[in-house]
Amino acid sequence: MERLPSTDVKADKNAEQSTAHSSTNERRNRKRRLHLSCGECRKKKVPPTLPAAGVRAISGRPDECSFETTTGHPPVSSYQSAQQAQRNSEDVRDLRAEVAELRELLSKGPLQYESNCIEEHLLATNNVELSQAATTKKNIEKDLSLANAPKTELLDPRERSPRVYYSQHTLLQFFGEIPQLFPFIKETVDEWLKPLGVTLKKNKSPKNDRKARSPSQHDIPLDVLLPEKDDIDILVSFYLQHFEQLHRIVHIPTFKREYANFWIPGRTRYPAMTALILSMISISCASASLGAGASIASRYQAMPVQWVSACEEWLGDQSSKHRKLVHYQISCLVYLAKRINIIRKKRWWKDTGSLVQDALSDGIHRESHVDTPYMREMERRIWAVIQELDLQNSFEYGLPSFLYSIDSDVGAPANLNDEDFDEGSKALPTSRPPSQYTYTSYQSHSSRSWKLRIEISRQLFSTGVSRVLRYEDVLKYTHELTQAMDSLSRWDIDDAKSEGGAKRPALAYAYLHFQLKECILAIHRPYLQRDSGKFWLSENVCYQMSRDILLLNTKLAGLGVQSLTLLREDLLLASLSLCRITFLQPRGSASIIMANSLSTVELLEQCLPLMEERYLRCFYGEPWCFLTICATTMLLKVHLGEESWATGKSSCAKRFLELHYKHIGRHQASPPSQHYSMSEGSAGQFNTLAASQQLPTASATVFQASEWLDGNYSDIATDPFDLDMDVYGICDTWGSMWPTLSSQPMNE
DSSP: OOOOOHHHHHHHHHHHHHHHHHHHHHHHHSOOOOOSSOHHHHHTTOOTTSOHHHHHHHTTOGGGOOOOOSSSOOOOOHHHHHHHHHHHHHHHHHHHHHHHHHHHHHHTOHHHHHHHHHHHHHHTSOHHHHHHHHHHHHHHHHHHHHHTSOTTSOOOGGGSSSHHHHHHOTTTTHHHHSTTHHHHHHHHIIIIIGGGTOOSSOOOHHHHHHHHHSOOGGGSOGGGGOOOHHHHHHHHHHHHHHGGGTSOOSOHHHHHHHHHHHTSTTOOOOHHHHHHHHHHHHHHHTTOOSGGGHHHHHHTTTSHHHHHHHHHHHHHHSOSSSOOHHHHHHHHHHHHHHHHTTOSGGGHHHHHHHHHHHHHHHTTTSOOSSSOHHHHHHHHHHHHHHHHHHHHHHHHHTOOOGGGGOOOOOOOOOSOOGGGOOTTOSSOOOOOOTTSOOTTHHHHHHGGGHHHHHHHHHHHHOTTSOSSOOHHHHHHHHHHHHHHHHTSOOOOHHHHHHTTTOOOHHHHHHHHHHHHHHHHHHHHGGGTTOSSGGGHHHHHHHHHHHHHHHHHHHHHHHTTOHHHHTTSSHHHHHHHHHHHHHHTSOTTOOSHHHHTHHHHHHHHHHHHHHHHHHHHHOSSOOHHHHHHHHHHHHHHHHHHTSSOHHHHHHHHHHHHHHHHHHHHHHTSSSOTTSOOOOOHHHHHHHHHHHHHTTOOOOOTTOOOOOGGGSSOOTTOOSOTTOOOOOHHHHHHHHHHHHHHHHHSOOOO
């Protein structure tokens, strides 16, 4: 018999052992069958179909029942199961009660819940934490009350969102500096406007409805939005004759040539030229309220919003890598159109900031040496426009500018007319002397004070610098600003008349004064309410600057260009400054300010028609500007004893209601020349309110525009520089006072 190798024997043994071990594990891991009877019943051989266990539990012998489990845990009796179920039901009841309590707290409103939480927190803190928690509670209640306030409730502008915009805005700060202003407006609205169904909230539903009904601007060619050619000719001509004497955006001869080619039948129309025309007429429609363009402007008064939106969408579709000069021209025109039509005014500061960023990315802030002299000069003009618009917003918003950190080597625009050069010029002609007025005189003179004004803005509004200047710096800057005003050229009005009255040196002259006086008001404003008597000079300077601004506006209104002055907020700024300074004077004071208080009120009343025109020409209506300056005028009368608080509110409401119904009538489908006033029903309701408060009744047509708004004064023969102002006297006075004042130490 052959013998097997030892290795094979060992392998067979290992295989047998592994097989036995696996079978043992299978038996060991096999699940045990769940018994249906308890252990006692199985011992007594009770069949599982009989309810023996249940009978024993009911009869009071549950201890005899015991069940085995498959997990190795001790058996659980049915009595224990019942106790566990009872405990579970109690937990469910507790949870339901807690949910009901939470729902009750939520139904009481978030304000009470927050108050209860704060009160519990107050009880657990010390005295220092108590005061901090009380402040927190007050702020939370204030925020919640604002959030839960009805939409028709009039809120303090400083409490709206965004907070920084409303708290730092130069104009909105007056609601804190003149404590009587907002209560006066709120009481006027609650007592006189709300009963007639008039609110101060802008009606945005027509715009939203129009967007929902109309297809997207991407689906509509820009050419479809163009009005008739004859109307466009008048509106474009109005823009070129007025606005181009301030902000030099286009080269007029070049634009006129392209404009003529644009209307040639069968010729290709470039979308850029169409957008350029639409943005121009968007400005003119809101401005041409006098003269030949009045009927045309009223015919298209609802269109600028749509034109501006179409131009913005076209700009958004263009590549940012290949921007040309025309893109910046359209962007600047669109911004001016939004400004004069009061479209999205919270974004104006952001709009000019975006323009600055685009110019930086394309290198417009650097002097170009490769393009033609024509392109270099046009880039200088566009860069000057962007700088001025952004700096103006910095002063109006009280917010910083990107321009502080920009090192630009671009020279000032040359003092030349557009006819002096064109695209084929090999070199620019010599700049004309400052005393000779051209269409570019405003930009040329404005660049001379640019460094001073940007430095003042940086000192006032930069985040890394103190907001209040030392008084020595205030006096120093005031001296430099007044010297800059004194150095402005006094252009001869006869030069403008000799060329058919197309040139308007008074407009450029006024704008140059506006931007310098704005700086003076900004640096002296923090010192108006100081207790120390050594800051009396700030009070007098602000008073004189504000009066000069109002006088300039009234004179420009007489020349028929009052709408252009509304591209700035100087009119409202000066009015509120005069009101604030007069309120600082006690009644019966012998100061010069109180001695001229009646003439101040008359001057404010002469400026009211300018704000009325601003409200009427805006399609959606901007009631705050007019109502604020009207309330300011009435508050001055109350302070001087000419009106009582109640009659002042009544007079303010009457004037606003007359303007409001005129605005409604102007935007209806009635002839533009028809005079609109308060309807008979509305006038009757107003008189009923007046009778219930024992106040004089209102006449529906009492408030008429001033005489300079009735007619065309483009050929007026009066000297626009005879403004009855002491501008040059002030400059001379400062020139003599500065050496003395600068030698005296002034501390805050």
